Amino acid sequence: MLATIPVAQPEHLTPHDLVTYFRCPYEMELTHELHARRLGREPPVPRTPLDVVPLRHSPMFAPPLGHVLVNDGCLDLSDQDQLVYEDANEEDLPVLFPSERVHLDPRFTNGHANLVDPEMGLAGRPDLVIRQAAGGFVPLEYKSTHLFVGYHEAHGRLFDTVQAIAECRLVHTVFGRRPPYGIILYGDSAGNGAHEGWVEIPYGDAEERWLKVVLAQIREDRVRAPVPAERNCASCEPNGEGLCRYAAARYVGAHHHTAFLATRRG
């Protein structure tokens, strides 16, 4: 009788991991450790060696940036669009659909919110998934505290692009149709809607190829170096817990990044 050879599972990653790695690979390592501790699990040992040399920039390849569609104002929805998925763990999501157009997929209710792609070893939760009138599916990520003003100057938007592409892949896998784009909705709850806007991040062959490449890049990275910089460290959660000895700034809160960009624009 032949023995079964176990197949190695790829390291589990989330869209949020990609965003974190894009800022600072060491932050991703420490975030995994922190979350494991909070859940009472055995924390993974960070790969980063003690004699690591900090980097000036994350090694992650930047996502393709072609044909991003930027729109001012409220999100444009058709009367035929329906809400088919909502991350129940998010409390501040906008109400975009009347109840008669909410038809949540029962696979993702009752605490089973994760969209999983076993082939890529990717799992995560978009804020919303919209089924459009023509039958396609589109993920939506809501940024309640991000001003839409200055969209083009804000390099932080690249992080949103990374997240949108990864969520498009999850929606493609789970709902069976490739989204043409992912939506980032900038809600500006602090400004009473004065700076609302939304962006369509295209999702095609180039974006899917990029995603495969960066997932492999992250998994093959045996160092996961720190990238100390004020814009990273001031909003780095593990830094807030005193876990990083490379920090270039004191932790001031998760929303520092937005404020930092606003002052740079001002």
Ligand code: SF4
């Ligand atoms: S404090 Fe800075 S260098 Fe350290 S993990 Fe966080 S972002 Fe990286």
